[in-house]
Amino acid sequence: MDERLVPDDHVAVAVDTLALLASASRLRIVHALLHESPLAVSELAELGNLSLSATSQHLNRMRRAGVLKATKDGVNVRYELADRHFARLADAAFWYAEHVAESARHDGRGRRQPAPFDAAYTSSPS
Numbered sequence: 001m002d003e004r005l006v007p008d009d010h011v012a013v014a015v016d017t018l019a020l021l022a023s024a025s026r027l028r029i030v031h032a033l034l035h036e037s038p039l040a041v042s043e044l045a046e047l048g049n050l051s052l053s054a055t056s057q058h059l060n061r062m063r064r065a066g067v068l069k070a071t072k073d074g075v076n077v078r079y080e081l082a083d084r085h086f087a088r089l090a091d092a093a094f095w096y097a098e099h100v101a102e103s104a105r106h107d108g109r110g111r112r113q114p115a116p117f118d119a120a121y122t123s124s125p126s
Contacts (some may be wrong), residue, residue, distance in 0.1 A: 006019060016065070017065075017067075017086065020061070020062060020065055020067065020086075021089070021090060023058070024057075024059050025048055025050055026056065026058050026061075026062065027047070027090070027093070028047065028048035028050075029044050029048050029055065029058055029059065029062070030045075030062075030081070030087075030090045031090070032044055032047040032048065032051075033079065033080060034081065034087060034091055034094075037079075037080040037081060038069075038071060038073075038077060038078035038079055038080040039078060039080075040073070040076045040077065040078050040079075041055055041056055041059065041076070041077060041079070042076075043102050044059065044079065045073060056107065059079055063079070064081060064117060066082065067081065067082060067083045067086040068079075068080065068081060068082055070121035
C-alpha cells in the first residue's frame, strides 16, 4: 500500500470524531469540560446555554462515542472527558479559532489571513 494514502478505517474514525465536534452545542459542552471537570448535566446546560433535554442528548451521543465518561454522584450524573486525544483535538480547534480571530484583528479589514502549517502532519501515535 502506498504510505501516502490514509487507510479507510482511519478516515472513517476521523470523520466520526470531527462530526462530534461539528456542533456549536457540543463544542460549548466540550469547552466547559476542558476547563472544569466533572460537571453535572445542569451545570453543562447552563454553561452551554441549552435546555436540560438538549444537553442530555448531546452528552449521550458523546458518551456512546467513548469520548465522555459518566459517573453517578448521588442523584446526579457528572461528566468528564474520557479520551485525552479527543480533548487535545478539541483544544486544538479552540486554539485555531483564537488564532483566526487574532489574525482577523491584525488584518484590519476583518478578513482571515491564511496561516502556514507549523509542522507537517504525522500519523504516528502520541
